[in-house]
Amino acid sequence: MKILVDCDAMPRPLKEALCKAAGREKITAVFVAAQAPRLPESAFLQAIGAGKAFDGADDWIVEHLEPGDLVITADIPLADRAIARNAAVLNTRGEFFTPANIKNAMAMRGLLDELRVAGEVTGGPAPFSDRQRIHFINALNRFLQRRK
Numbered sequence: 558m559k560i561l562v563d564c565d566a567m568p569r570p571l572k573e574a575l576c577k578a579a580g581r582e583k584i585t586a587v588f589v590a591a592q593a594p595r596l597p598e599s600a601f602l603q604a605i606g607a608g609k610a611f612d613g614a615d616d617w618i619v620e621h622l623e624p625g626d627l628v629i630t631a632d633i634p635l636a637d638r639a640i641a642r643n644a645a646v647l648n649t650r651g652e653f654f655t656p657a658n659i660k661n662a663m664a665m666r667g668l669l670d671e672l673r674v675a676g677e678v679t680g681g682p683a684p685f686s687d688r689q690r691i692h693f694i695n696a697l698n699r700f701l702q703r704r705k
Contacts, residue, residue, distance in 0.1 A: 558704060561618045561644075563630035564590040568685040571649055574694050575629065576602055582701050587621070589614045627700065633662050645700065649685075651692035653700075 562575060572588070579586035579601040586602055588594045591614060593606035607617040615635040618628060624643035630636055636646040636654040646654040654662060 558584065558625050558627065559623075560584060560586040560627045560629060561622055561639075562586060562588045563614055563618060563628070563632055563635055564588040564594045565614055566631060566649075567629070568649060568690070570685070570687075570690045571629075571693055574690070574697065578694075578697055578701060584701070589617050633659075637663055647693070647696060647700065649693060650689050651694075651696040653696065 560575065560579060562572070564572065567588075572594070575586055575588075576597055576599065578584075580599050583601060587605060588596060588603070589605045589607050591607060591609050593604040596602045596604050605614075605617060607613040610616070612635075615632060615638070618630075618635065619638045619642065622628060622639060622642055622644050626644045628636070628639040628644045628646045629649070630639070630646065631649045633654075636648070637659050639646050640654060640656055640659050646659075648654060
């Protein structure tokens with residue numbers, strides 16, 4: 558099992574938590590972004606620059622994941638693709654996407670996109686909070702403990 562991280566929009570506190578968890582659990586964590594992200598030196602961390610192609614990082618992750626891998630992403634279409642390949646998917650809020658909830662998340666994303674285009678919804682998500690960081694770390698740790 559490895560952890561594949563969609564790193565383009567990953568909050569720094571989560572990136573740091575993932576680096577620590579990979580070393581502690583001795584699991585390879587692959588951080589994928591348009592340009593290879595800077596990471597601490599570790600035998601368990603790998604940085605991949607997937608290029609500037611639209612969805613390049615997403616495509617790289619899907620091509621290199623194996624069933625049972627853990628994908629970390631806030632990107633709902635990537636989560637859908639990863640679930641279809643039998644990966645576990647954790648979002649940056651510490652919630653798991655599953656076959657039971659991913660289609661609803663895709664539909665909600667589509668609806669919000671339509672509302673934004675129509676000018677009904679403006680602005681973006683709330684700023685990342687310390688509470689979200691704690692929730693994410695707890696969910697990650699529970700997942701890693703269950704896999705042992």
